[in-house]
Amino acid sequence: MSKTTTKLAIAFAFKELLLEKPLDKIAVNDIAEKCEINRQTFYYHFHDILELTEWICEEDAEQALKENRTYDTWQEGFLSIFDMIKKDKAFIINIYRNVPKDYLYRYLYRVTYQLLYNVLEEKAEGMVIREEDKVFIANFYKYGFVGLVLEWIDGGMKEDPKRIIERLNSLIQGTFFHALNNAKINKK
Structure with missing residues (x-):
């Protein structure tokens, strides 16, 4: 089995287990048994269940956003995030209730920031804007x-x-453009 295939099998087994019991009741042994691997194989790919959870979130977000990272498609990208969360409701609710909130927040902030930053980069084309201002605007919306x-x-x-x-x-x-326009550095 390839490294990616094994990681996906582990993730799938974990998500199936989340339909049966809460995250805090799932052990690495449960996951390994479910996908017919040994514990060491799990630890070869993930440090612990929290790292697995983060990896799943990142992979799911990447799939949800795909090509929806432009000004014209940001709504579809954001809607895809909502749809992904709803589709994996058991997974998300388990994370929301059983994992330290900073894991979920960090995941949502990272995904949303990247989507917004890409939109701002596109809208800022031809403008001279400090990087710190683009980051500030993306963080505000995030x-x-x-x-x-x-x-x-x-x-x-x-x-x-x-x-x-x-x-x-x-x-x-229109507020993305307005915010960027206000942050524009005027050449003299």
Whole structure:
């Protein structure tokens, strides 16, 4: 089995176990047994279950965003994040309830930041803007976006993500360009 295939098998077994019991009741032995590997094989790929959890989140996010990293497609990218979370509800709820919050926050912040930064880079084309200003703007929006996702998870994922995206889009329409324009360095 290739390294990637083994990692995917471990992740799949872990997600299946999460449908049966809470994350804090799952041991490495359970995962190894479920995907028919030995404990050492698990430890060859992951330091512990938390590292496995982070890896799964990163892989899922990468799949969800794919090509939706531009100004014209950021809504689809953000909607994909919502859809991914809803599809893996048992996994996300287990993380939300049983893993230190900073793991989930760090994951959501990283994914959202990259999406927003890519959009800002695109909108900043032809403008002279300090890197620290682009980072500041991306961070500002990141906290708002992640706050919406966390509130949605906290509320049981009931609201239609499309409606959240529509409302968010109408609220921030044109603000990326406005923020970048305000941060522009004027050449003299």
